[in-house]
Amino acid sequence: MAKKDQNKAWNRFRRYPTPVNMIAFNKARSRARKIHRQRKRESWIKYASNITCSTSSKEVWNKIRKLSGKYSASPVSMLVSNGVSINTIPDIANTLAETFAKTSSCDNYTPTFQALKCREERVKLNFFSSNEESYNSPLILLELRAALHRSGNTAAEQIQTTINNFTKWAEQNGFVFSTEKTVCVVFSRKRVVFPNPELFIGRSLIKVVNEEFKFLDRIFDQSLRFHRHLKDRKIRSAMALKHPQSISKYSLRSRPNIRLYRALIRSKLDYGSVVYSSACKSLLKILDPVHHQALRLCLGAFRTSPVESFYAEAYEPPLDLRKKYLCLNYLMKIQSMKTNTACSYLFNFSLYDFNSQRSSLTYSQPFHFRIRDLINDLNLNIGKIALYKISEVPPWKVIYPKVDFTLSR
DSSP states (O other), rough: OOOOOOHHHHHHHHHOOOHHEEEEEEEHHHHHHHHHHHHHHHHHHHTTTTTOOOSSSHHHHHHHHHHHHHOOOOOOOEEETTEEEEEEEHHHHHHHHHHHHHHOOOOOOOGHHHHHHHHHHHHHOOOOOOOSSSGSOOOOHHHHHOOOOTTTHHHHHHHHHHHHHHHHHHHHHTOOOOSSEEOOOOOOOOOSOOOOOOETTEEEOOOSSSOOOOOOTTEETTOOOOHHHHHHEEEEEEEHHHHHHEEEEETOOOOOHHHHHIIIIIIIHHHHHHHTTTTTTTGGGGHHHHHHHHHHHHHHTTTTTOHHHHHHHHTTOOOHHHHHHHHHHHHHHHHOOTTTTTTHHHSGGGOOHHHHHTTTTTSSHHHHHHHHHHHHHHHHGGGGGGOOOOOSGGGOOOOOOOOOGGGOO
């Protein structure tokens, strides 16, 4: 209605350009702009308020994709098999099942592996284990030093022998290691240039990376300083801030904004923080401006507001404390699983000489050193953590209680 009044006032002023008609047009345009902004604000608050604690994760991520402009309606399900279009759901399911069965068929195996498979499947398996086998015992520092002393300068040969064993095991069990995705990196902070080792998978030479490489969306550099990775995290988080920045002015002090921040931006900062938190403090601080800007937009605060007030009002800790919290979570998770290989190294502090190592770790400290200092500062008793036990009942047979949440909505 306000837009129609603006158009009418404009047409009247265009035909009869008098001062009275010009004032009437300016008033109609201002009123239309005011109503437009007000309706935008109300629409956003109504849309974001639908995200509550009882909203399913699927609905939340659908709303987030719509806000990011990445949402698209579900296309019409259709497959083309042998030049024939398949539209019905049962036929599509049968076609996919036939394709998966053909891909996973034993006909794809080599004759040598098929013979080995038939022979091994006749042997009955013993599923009982005490986890006290020799290959499950932890490797102590004395054994490692003795092995390195005996090997001398044949470290590359030992690695090549291990690769050959892995390759042989993969061929016997029907697996293949991709040579295109496999790289070799020599991690060192010394300025001495090490010769590139020549390692092979079969007859293919493994590519040697001298600068940086990406693994599970984490960028590792040769010196493990994570400078490139932190810059990449900052750029990605800043890009995710662009859309919330355009909508924050319509939803000042809205709690759903905090939920969107935790799902869109904080998740990017948290991913891999247990690994890259070993970087120096000056590098880790480059992520703080993104954290502060996101909280400022979510709360509608002024640029001159102190960041401590953001933490208190949004119930969000600083990134430094957040990283320590995630490290402690990882520590508790490993401690609850005694069969995990990392457990024997993370909690056996006698394997390392902290006094001799601390002087050389002036730039950053590995997880083992950082978690030890954190345990001592908080006086944690990590010996009283409940062990994780795998339930004998499969998840699909667990009977969950039915709870009615209608009163909480």
